[in-house]
Amino acid sequence: MTAAGGKGNLLRLSAIEALGLIGRQELTASALTGAYLAQINQHDNDVSAYLRLTATEAQLEAAAFEAAAGEGAPPLAGLPTAIKDVLVTEGVITTCASRMLENYNPIYTATSVLKLRQAGIVMLGKTNMDEFAMGSSTENSAFGPTRNPWDLGRVPGGSSGGSAAAVAAGEAIWALGSDTGGSIRQPAALCGVVGLKPTYGSVSRYGLVAFASSFDQVGPITKTVRDAALMLKYLVGKDANDSTSVEHPDEIALPEDRDLAGVRIGIVRELVGKGIDAEVMSVFNQAIKKMEAAGALVSEAGLPHVEYALPAYYILAPAEASANLARFDGVRYGLRAGGAHADVTEMYEETRSQGFGDEVKRRIMLGTYALSSGYYEAYYGQAQKVRTLVVQDFAAAFADADLLVLPTAPTTAFKLGEKTGDPLTMYKSDICTIPVNLAGLPAISIPAGLAGGLPVGLQLIGPAFSENLLLQAAHSAESVIGFDKVSPLVKQAD
């Protein structure tokens, strides 16, 4: 245990470092899991990253890996992992942070979770989120907000706020999140960790409770880019249970230590400046300079229709959501409003009134309206056309740039309650991430530095299935930026 040191050191380990120590038998899976469970015990009352812990099972699994350590151990054996509560886990209550599913016990496990479990991860528990992944601050959770480990008075971002906060707080070595309009990248940025949204279709959505099916992707939230690559390697692949999944054309490789020589990086002109905090821009620009110094060829890039991406997204995603959430009707599982009902319609109305929070209701209403007879062409039809234009914009931009770059979010972590009264301002938190989901592209957020003591994220965007290029560039950028990723809560553990 000497090399690994005390708890504080264990919490600083990346997944790859931990695997190395376990492989050399300098660290046991039990000790690693124990350190993370201890940190959870100590801090999660304040952070509220988790909705449900599976501590006992985690300890048993870690002990089992320890007994069978050495040759033949699965590749990710013993890594303590947090799972966003939007992914169903057989026998472990899965709520999507909604009253609607408060007691829902799934009868199957999401493919992405199953693949990681088969590779040996230890599940610590299910993390908090905005209800049904709708939100950018994790304040829309029916079970209370998660707090940012860098400043407990601030939000961790969302919707995968619990997963991002868990990784930042040393409450998980890495985590699974989901990203529909920025829900992995934006909380990763606000919590000072790495978040990767893979190319649409590369990771199975089977068992991911659907928000907007044509946007949703599962992906890693990690301490380092190399960890994100490692997890992605075990996530990708065609799933017979998801018709929209495909075999990734490349074997996912771990990035190597090298500079950015010759990598053409385009800064999206339309999205920098306007609407982005000056201090965020300043950190972003410094990071770009460091990348340039490491050999990156930085230029401007244009996405002429990108200003319409946000409004188009807020038509299309709610439209899909309005249908995806129709199954929560009180008939087969989940909440059913109590008392006698005059008829089945009244039962539906009361169940859905009680079960859904305001933001979910707002989006169901938006989506239902957009699809209604007489409005379909003007809203849904028009938004689909915008989506096509955004796809074409990206394709054109990638003719001159290998990757595009943007701040991940327009602000650093904001105060709890600061934007809850104003949905439109909240929606703008995702202005830099949403266009990527419209086009189904891979994108990664890495920490770029601190502004006012709070993390700022830098987002790299690549063409479809360019994960290897994207991860390599992100790893190189991560090295030259040299961000001190250790959050105050982890420093306290020393």
Place this chain on the structure above:
Amino acid sequence: MEFEPVIGLEIHVELSTESKMFCGCRAEFGGEPNTRCCPVCMAHPGALPVANKKAIEYLARISLALNCNIPGRSIFHRKNYFYPDLPKGYQISQYDQPFAVNGQLGIIFDDEHISVGIERVHMEEDTAKNIHAGKSGRIAGALYSLIDFNRSGTPLVEIVTRPEIHSPQAARIFLNKLKNLLKYLDVSDCNMEEGSLRCDANVSVRPAGSGTLGVKTELKNMNSFKHLEKGLAKEIERQVAVLEFGGQVVQQTVHFDFASGEVTPMRSKEFAHDYRYFPEPDLVPLAASSSFVQKITADMPELPDERAKRYMADFNLPAYNAEVLTSSRELSDYFEATLAYFNDSRIVSNWLMGELLGYLNASGTELAGCLVTPAGLGGLLKMISSGEVSNAVGKEIFMEMCKTGGAAENIVAARGLTQISDAAELAAIAERVIAANPAQAEQFRAGKDKVLGFFVGQIMKETGGRANPQVTSRVLRDKLAG
């Protein structure tokens, strides 16, 4: 004023695939309630649909048999509405880009060939089954409702005709022809009682000769051919009465109650929907490549019209016989199976159309439930052709076979029905019969040849029909001449 009915049909066909449309659960009718379901067809959170390849092949077969055009690309849509039998809150269906369009199916009605246009053929999924406890059996006023998800997600093909049918009888003939075609295609059980074949109708009436369409109603709940015809007749009668009294037909859904035989408009709440169709993001578009269509075409089973032509060409059967024999796949298969035991198509055809169909009609039996197998019938026809039994006795034996399912040989042996072909034995009988009818014998000798028939009849009577007609005639001529 004379009114002309205008009818378009919407037919739902449950496919007989092994598994359901979007999951691996068994699709077969029946089973203990809620034993054939999974996260997908129960719409558990996170579950996703995956299209059944076999179902798409069946869909292509149907589309080609209905002479449709299959565009290279079609997509699934979500049809949104809330109902307890619809677990996802939407049905996966097809909307403005269906699998196949612009087909036709011809029928013969009133000795006229009528071509009925097929507007579209598309793929969708069936709902679960609600059982409403209460008097009406409908959800309104039910004490409680039970849901069986075994049917949820069964592959369903919808066939929509153009409004080109002009009488309830023609509608029935069309549906029967379609059912027969589907049976040949081997894609569905087509059992209306079990719901694997369902038919709704769009009905309007207009002054005879008018070129414009009247206001239509949608007639539902006709679960047999008889009910289809009866329901349509009732609804047409109702619409004509409304118009004759100066009223206007209201566009609505009308429910046919087969117990009372009445049609009643459904409460508007029960059918007023804005389905908010939009493309299903969980499924990729269906790309019907030309090689796929070619493969389905090449693997097409023989269809009734082709089969009838083959019967005329290969077996030299008259057109009428060929049409009757191919009018149902069961009968046609029975015909061909019998030929394997007795290879005279003319005789088999006559027996099926005369004796077999006669018996089935008279007794109200389905061919599937008939006790005489093709082998059994073949055995009987062999005995007749070899002269072991006479044709007349053969018919009696056939009736007995229908009732008991026994083999012809056993019935003949048990009842001593073997044909008498022994000339000496018949000569003795002939002598007796001639002696008993001297006047007729005299007429024959005077040159009235027809009287021979009288004597054959007498001998048949004496022998219980067992006398060999050829030997009997020869013996009689001998004796009468003598």
